[in-house]
Amino acid sequence: xxxxxxxxxxxxxxxxxxxxxxxGAGAWAAASSTTPSIHACYKKRGGALRIAARCxxxxxxxxxxxxxxxxxxxxxxxxxxxxxxxxxxxxxATGAQGAxxxxxxxxQVRAFATITPGSPATIKAGAHGVVSAKTSGGITCVFLxxxxxxxxxxxxxxxxxEDVTFAASPGSCRxxxxxxxxxxxxxxxxxxxxxxxxxxxxx
Numbered sequence: 001x002x003x004x005x006x007x008x009x010x011x012x013x014x015x016x017x018x019x020x021x022x023x024g025a026g027a028w029a030a031a032s033s034t035t036p037s038i039h040a041c042y043k044k045r046g047g048a049l050r051i052a053a054r055c056x057x058x059x060x061x062x063x064x065x066x067x068x069x070x071x072x073x074x075x076x077x078x079x080x081x082x083x084x085x086x087x088x089x090x091x092x093a094t095g096a097q098g099a100x101x102x103x104x105x106x107x108q109v110r111a112f113a114t115i116t117p118g119s120p121a122t123i124k125a126g127a128h129g130v131v132s133a134k135t136s137g138g139i140t141c142v143f144l145x146x147x148x149x150x151x152x153x154x155x156x157x158x159x160x161x162e163d164v165t166f167a168a169s170p171g172s173c174r175x176x177x178x179x180x181x182x183x184x185x186x187x188x189x190x191x192x193x194x195x196x197x198x199x200x201x202x203x
Contacts, residue, residue, distance in 0.1 A: 039063045110153075111144050111202040117185075117194055129202065134175065138194040141173035141180040144202065150179045156201045163188050164196045 040062045041055035042048060055061045111129025116122040117140045121133035131143045144150055150170050157166035165186050172182035183200065185193035 036066055037063045038066050109201060109203055110148050112200065113142070114197060114199045115140065115142065115183075116197040130200070134180075135194065138184065138192050139173065140183045141175065142183055142200055143175065143178060143180045148202065150181060153181070153202045155181050156203070157183055157198050159185070159196050159198045161196055164193050166198050168200070 038051070039053050041050055041052045041059040042062060043059055045058065049062075109128075111127075113127035113130035113133075114124040115130075115133045116124075117135040119135055121135045121140055123130060123133055129145050129148060131145055133140055133142045135141075142155075144153075153170045155168040155170060157168045159166060167184050167186070169182040171179045173180045181200070181202075183198065185196050185198065187193040187196075
């Protein structure tokens with residue numbers, strides 16, 4: 001150890017390292033690319049330093065790690081500021097049309113018909129729940145099936161002619177003991193209309 005100290009004086013080490021860095025960079029890279037440590041030799045006399053895997057007579061071997069040990073983990077940094085909201089994306093493509101739903105249950109209409117007033121009144125084919133109709137004194141009495149309680153119905157009567165309206169009164173007309181729905185038409189100015197065809201629906 002005394003011999004190393006005698007030869008490795010500060011001026012000598014400084015000069016040797018300067019020459020080593022200037023002229024030995026290529027050799028350093030070659031040595032460090034394949035080994036985890038750097039091996040060098042220094043002369044016991046004079047203290048000259050060189051990179052080498054094996055030392056000559058009169059030289060002593062030195063080595064030091066090429067990679068420094070991993071340092072301690074640093075403290076977690078503070079949370080960053082929330083960034084600005086980005087622009088909205090483009091509208092997606094229209095999806096495919098869904099499958100057709102199942103047919104719903106039949107409606108609760110109990111009776112319907114298209115009737116032309118007259119003696120006798122005419123019921124158009126395709127009627128349902130309407131048995132007969134009779135016109136007398138400008139009023140048409142519509143008779144329903146016996147299973148339908150006329151007095152509890154709320155019939156709706158319409159016409160294709162816009163200026164003709166109809167009033168329907170359940171139980172206001174009868175034939176014998178059978179009750180019917182009284183239907184009366186009105187034209188412009190409230191004048192009675194006894195000839196216009198109408199449609200009646202009983203929910």
